[in-house]
Amino acid sequence: MILVDLDALASCLASPSCLVTQTTSGLIIGMLLFLVAVGLTLIFGVLKVVNFSHGAFYMFGAYFAMTAYQLTGSFALAILSGAAGTAILGLIFERVFMSRVYGRDVLMQLLVCYAFVLIFDDVVRMIWGPEFKSMGMPAAFQVPPLFIAGGVVPPYYLLLIGVALAAAAVLGLGLARSRIGKVIRAAAHNPGMVSALGINTGLIYGGVFALGGMLAGLAGALAAPVRSLTPGMGFSVLIESFIVTVIGGMGSILGALIGALLIGLIRSFGSLGFPLFTEGLMYLFMVIVLVSRPTGLFGKEVA
């Protein structure tokens, strides 16, 4: 059993083909994590709650996409239903349950989410069964991989990276420039004042939660062709995306992007150099960031 294999890491860093392969695999891990983490960070920034059940939305996105793909055979519809389904789910979840625990103990918020982690996992087990499922690569992407500098890059990875980057750009620009973005930022800053100006903050909260859920669902739908689907699949993603938000700084979209990419690269290159300690590396990195900058790389000091 090898714990540390620095030779493998060094020889990979020296060869362009291995470098390309590992970097792309790191990028897709990072991009999926970004989509989940950015929803988490958005919900935290505006609603001031940590959605501990966020992983469940990722899971539902994947299962929705798989079912839609099996029914219609259209990959675009699969992605769409994954995103739309989780958006609706997020809206209902926020309006019916989460809105009751705003401003209450963190303990209560965590408990409500914990309850839903248990419930959602069992619901998936009931509907789709407890065994591993796989959606399979859509026909349009069953083409020979591209070779970049000798490294293998499946075309689907490019789509995945492209969609995630597009989502990041739309989100970043939308929040910074559009009117709705401004209202959302204002509501994050001072909800009382915003509602005094005649804006329905409940609607904004519900909308932000739906948006966060939708991004996680989109990540799940995009991951469905390349990952296996199980009822507990959301939880490890939740932990990792939490690490991402802690590293990047809670509430910062740029932070989520940088954090997710760093974690993705650590995972893909770490699996070469430290095959048994890849997860440990991630936690180690988080600890180093937290000790040196407790609010994360891009986090602002919260008053």
Added chain:
Amino acid sequence: MTELQAGQSAQPLEVPRIDARPQRYRDLLIALVAFVLLALLPMLFGSKQLLDFVIRCAAYGLFATSLNLLVGYTGLISFGHGMFFGLGAYGFGLMMQKTGVPIPVAFVATLAMTLVVAVVIGAICVRLKEIYFAFVTLAFQMLIHSTILSWQSLTGGDQGLRGGIPRPPFLGIDLANHLHLYITSCALLVIGLFLMRQIAQSPFGYTLRMIRDNATRASFIGINVWRAKLVIFVLAALFAATGGMIMALFVSGAYPEFAYWTISGEGIFINMLGGVTTFLGPMVGTVLLLILNDTVTRLTEYHGIVLGVVILFFAIGLRKGLMDFVVEWFAQRRGEGRG
């Protein structure tokens, strides 16, 4: 809020009695009576199932009560407290399997190991604000869980520590004997609860309550908040490890589930169920959760849904734990009687 306004709206504080000795004698008496009652139980009901249930209550009860020292008394919401439960179980099991030292030596050595780990993890975690604290403790829990899974040569990976834990007799106590194990578990439970009660009622315990209510003010009057939090984090870890050791002795092994995050989630839930405002609330919660778990698993394979709905009932419906509810109800009745 200015200092003056704060003074006006503040409720009068209940100051602990300066002479805490009578309180301590009372606690000691209660502990002794509880232990005698538990020890007499096997004579009245010979059912092995009941004794097993009590042993499990001892393991989870110590764990949950120690978590309440963090959650209820200090306001530190740890979502990774279960890692010390798992560490205790694995540390003790490995020590017994690999070295063959007498049981008390392994017990103390496991506590020492937990102490070191808890100091390191605690030193990193307790400086963080509440939600960060919750998730970083959770991350450490997952780190320990994944280490246990991947370090197969030592821990047996996902199969757990197998082959049984040797339990050589010591001073006439033979833990391979079910009755001896039962009595030992009860003794550990009662001693653990008594010690935690003393911590909670000590001046240090009141310092913790102050940190929970207003950490800024506590640090203004010269309390080293960071150190106080670290001390209680480590102490709570030791009691959680003791619970883990009881569990390892009971199942004669250790499994990765003992270190999985759901143990921490259950601990938080137990605290919620029983209530965090009374010392024995978590103990009540433990008994309730174990009964609930046992009945629900017998009735349906989807026990997550049932458990989730019960949690929602407490968190959104009742908004407090069962013991909180009972205590408030009594206080209200007494108030009415006087009026």
